[in-house]
Amino acid sequence: MAIYFMDGKFTNKDEIKISIEDRGYYFGDGVYEVVKVYSGKFFTEEEHINRLFESAKKIKMTMPYTKEQISSIIKELIVQNKLIEGHVYLQVTRGSATRQHHFPTPSVQPVVTAYTVEATRPILDMEKGVSVKSVEDVRWLRCDIKSLNLLGSVLAKEEAKDAGYAEALLHRDGIVTEGSSTNMFGVKDGVVYTHPVSNLILEGITRQVVLTLCGQLGIPVKEQAFMLAEAYEMDEFFYTSTTAEVMPITKIDDQLIGSGKRGRYTEKLQQAFTAQIPRLGSGING
Numbered sequence: 638m639a640i641y642f643m644d645g646k647f648t649n650k651d652e653i654k655i656s657i658e659d660r661g662y663y664f665g666d667g668v669y670e671v672v673k674v675y676s677g678k679f680f681t682e683e684e685h686i687n688r689l690f691e692s693a694k695k696i697k698m699t700m701p702y703t704k705e706q707i708s709s710i711i712k713e714l715i716v717q718n719k720l721i722e723g724h725v726y727l728q729v730t731r732g733s734a735t736r737q738h739h740f741p742t743p744s745v746q747p748v749v750t751a752y753t754v755e756a757t758r759p760i761l762d763m764e765k766g767v768s769v770k771s772v773e774d775v776r777w778l779r780c781d782i783k784s785l786n787l788l789g790s791v792l793a794k795e796e797a798k799d800a801g802y803a804e805a806l807l808h809r810d811g812i813v814t815e816g817s818s819t820n821m822f823g824v825k826d827g828v829v830y831t832h833p834v835s836n837l838i839l840e841g842i843t844r845q846v847v848l849t850l851c852g853q854l855g856i857p858v859k860e861q862a863f864m865l866a867e868a869y870e871m872d873e874f875f876y877t878s879t880t881a882e883v884m885p886i887t888k889i890d891d892q893l894i895g896s897g898k899r900g901r902y903t904e905k906l907q908q909a910f911t912a913q914i915p916r917l918g919s920g921i922n923g
């Protein structure tokens with residue numbers, strides 16, 4: 638039986654009792670992380686934990702654990718669930734209190750829950766590519782926070798899925814921001830373009846990894862916003878996330894991108910990404 642974490646205990650799902658007054662439930666008042674596990678090892682650990690603490694700080698929530706304790710919780714979950722490949726979901730809500738919009742007074746303890754998910758890499762899609770649907774970005778103006786308040790993303794993703802697309806390509810007044818839970822990249826004449834870090838996008842860890850790989854491979858990058866109309870004209874397009882890695886996009890709305898196949902820069906970045914993945918037998922969490 639899968640082992641879950643809640644408030645200091647590793648336990649069965651059935652033992653977990655979330656209060657009806659949890660502020661995550663009432664308001665989406667909390668933050669979260671999804672961390673990838675390859676070969677039983679936690680990938681880009683420090684980056685994810687740092688971002689979790691940054692998100693908490695941005696919503697003025699004091700984390701009930703240290704970074705080291707969060708790291709131990711995740712590692713313990715990986716061990717207890719014997720997770721080899723998949724991810725860990727971890728969220729922190731502001732806690733449980735009588736429903737009032739302002740922060741609870743006196744303050745309450747934030748609620749930390751976490752669990753593991755077994756999942757394999759999306760290899761087939763990574764070769765063939767996927768299609769995305771443009772959807773207006775109606776989210777709030779603090780998309781830099783990985784918050785539980787995801788209704789804007791939920792509605793965008795549903796609209797895309799309902800129309801038969803893998804992901805939503807969000808744009809604000811025609812400017813491409815990101816995906817519902819992914820960062821978007823275009824390649825034109827050998828240059829990689831992506832929206833700069835701002836309050837309008839979530840700074841993905843995979844985005845950072847890809848930008849570093851571009852540097853190592855000598856691929857020029859412009860962190861510069863571009864229009865949806867320009868996106869259709871890119872030679873290649875892809876999105877990144879912890880679970881999707883580097884995902885080729887072969888179609889935006891009804892427009893084929895480039896040849897309609899995975900592009901060569903996209904493939905190069907995938908190969909470089911794969912080379913960084915922890916392998917079996919390469920030491921404990923190393």
Ligand SMILES: *Cc1c(COP(=O)(O)O)cnc(C)c1O
Nearest residue numbers: 818819820839841842843878879
């Ligand atoms: C989590 C997330 C991403 C991707 O971030 P990774 O750290 O690469 O997984 C991109 N956009 C949004 C809105 C997200 O929530």
